Amino acid sequence: MADWSNLINGIFLGLLLLQVPAAAILLSRLLKGPSRHPPLIPRTPTPDMLGSVSVVVPTLNEAERINPCLAGLSRQSYEVREIAIVDSNSQDGTRELVKAAQQQDPRFQLMTDDPLPPNWVGRPWALHNGFLQTSEQSKWFLGVDADTQPQPGLVASLVQTAETEGYDLVSLSPQFILKYPGESWLQPALLMTLLYRFDSAGVDAQVAERVMANGQCFLCRRSVLATVGGYTSARNSFCDDVTLARNIAASGFKVGFLDGAKVFKVRMYEGARETWQEWGRSLDLKDASPAAQLWCDLWLLFSVQALPLLVLSSYFLLPIPDFLVRAHGYAPLPTPSLLLGLNAFLLAIRFALLFAIAPSYDRSQAKGGWLFWLSPLADPLAVLRIFLSAFRTPTQWRGRSYHQD
Template sequence: MTNDNALMVESTISLLLLLIQVPATAILFSRLLKGPRRLAPIEPQQPTLELLGKVSVVVPTLNEALRISPLLAGLSQQSYEVREIIVVDSKSSDGTPDLVKATQQKDPRFRVMTDDPLPSGWVGRPWALHNGFLFSSEGSQWFLGLDADIQPHPGLVAGLVKTAEAQGYDLVSLSPQFILKYPGECWLQPALLMTLLYRFDPAGINTEQPERVMANGQCFLCRRSVLAAVGGYSSASGSFCDDVTLARNIAVQGYKVGFLDGAKVLKVRMYEGAMETWKEWGRSLDLKDATSRSQLWGDLWLLTSVQGLPLLIVLTFLLISPPHSYSLQTGLIASLPTPPLLLLGLNLFLVVIRFAMLIAIAPSYDRKSAKGGWLFWLSPLADPLAVLRIFLSAFRKPREWRGRKYSGEL
């Protein structure tokens, strides 16, 4: 191929990539610009008398004995705003109910119940939460769903309820501070998290479009009257991302839904190592159960354009691009035609944004006891892998979750 032909091919490919990436970059930039307007992170607060007995806490469990103890201890430190703490156990075989009963001896607000057999069309987690909601006191004004791996700080519930009431939320969930321990997850987990941050508005921004609402079921506060009005968790019965599905269904009904930064009030230890993070968290991040097919394809295009491709394109220019493109004396671009030059500039810009985002999310991670915690700063190198994970899960329905197998009826 002649030099002129090579330049023409390079320019054509660059133009095609620019057509794909420029609109996606504009969308990403419009979302990131909302960051300065977001609400401040939730702070722990002391309860006041008007909060007395306002909240029923429900925790779904299935073989959580190895990680539920910090949650039980943290919930015991919540004050009189918590009326009851209902642990809905799905026939654990590892002694999880015994740990709850031991805590109940010290704190009578705790109760443990076993949910009914899982009906056809239901996923285990929403079924357990639905049973807990039906079993909870009608005297409570708020329903708070918490996952067993959450580590709540004192003042979490009071701060959450006060913020929800002050802001007029009917439903509000929190993003936690993630605890990292092993090198692989320090590298992979932030890249997977970034797939969410790139698709949705920042935590603390009131999203106006119901289909773009984000939620986190690890800490999920909803007015009891609103949850009753939508039939509890029945509208998210078959969803593996029931939190987002339910939040969007509630937003469609005209209720105010919020997603806030909770890094100062709760931590979470989700998965042990990179492989478990890849398998368990990665297969729900696509949010396909709460998303239309067109929106899913749009999100895949966006992630590919602004997260999956930039580093690959920059490395391609540096390592594979023909020698005519560079000045060997200065190391600077010397004679790139305009389209390749624009493409390189755009992707360098996207890489800079990615590292800036890494700095921004650093407070969302507890790396104090992590082995290889420095790999967190190299997590942008895992971006193509993270985007690939979303593709792999986007078109495949899970058949096993947390040790439970599901039929093809879901």
């Protein structure tokens, strides 16, 4: 029986060796949270900001969700020179909705991007076309996704923050709108995979490879974007926002990723199934990361997000028979207690983080919104989704088909 005991303790010790350094890395990141930049709040523009921003919105069959975006952009003030909707030949009425908005606000412009060239993904191609066709007199370029709901004062707040803090590029994390039970449970677990791998919004990354960005609201100095060739360096990336932001940071420019929950909302996907399929395909960030970094991130997620629930549930639901560890006077090492203590601590952190991310969710319309508080139970599933995505290149993305080489 001593051999069984040694085997069991060996497994426990192996798990500890796997988890302890990952837990130390996680804690080093979370401890930066109290010093982060405060969330942006709506602001009023100043006269020197007149016509300083060109907004570009890429669209492809967005009729079901673009109206709140158009309305929100129209409520921005005189700092916005133009709002270019770059459409990829939508067939669902998107173009008609934009034309209707144009009748109410002449800043709207409807453009059609050229046919998608080889080695380009649709979204960066549309944004690149928008960059080339909008006014060079604008100091700032702002990319906005069609599923966002900009609040009044968003653009002024972005520009004032960038000017004050000296950012050349700044993007924002949104407030996510939840509506259905499944997504209320799964989506926060998927979001947590980002928080575990990277510093929280409002903490500036010290190296380009750890920069985070969100293309749903992506403000960049036009001169900087021109210097790096627009979106060409991210042309074949399915996470073009992070890829471009890291390339810009690597060129020596200052990049920030801040909390925008008070200035814009987003309704990304309808239900848990679509959240799993669509968002999960880009969360691995493999297009923006070296292979070694991707593997390290997968190890971290597995160790500190997936394992705690699995270890604790396995131990209590499938207890180790006492005779295996105490027969023949064998005294086991204290590794079981250490392992249980570490995983209980990690799970407690995970539940505590729910209060930290709660402002990032609008659950006022959600059915079964209480499932948000049980989202740590979805962590192993969320980590599995990142693993599955990390080794697959998407063949379908936002209504387009892509062929793998």
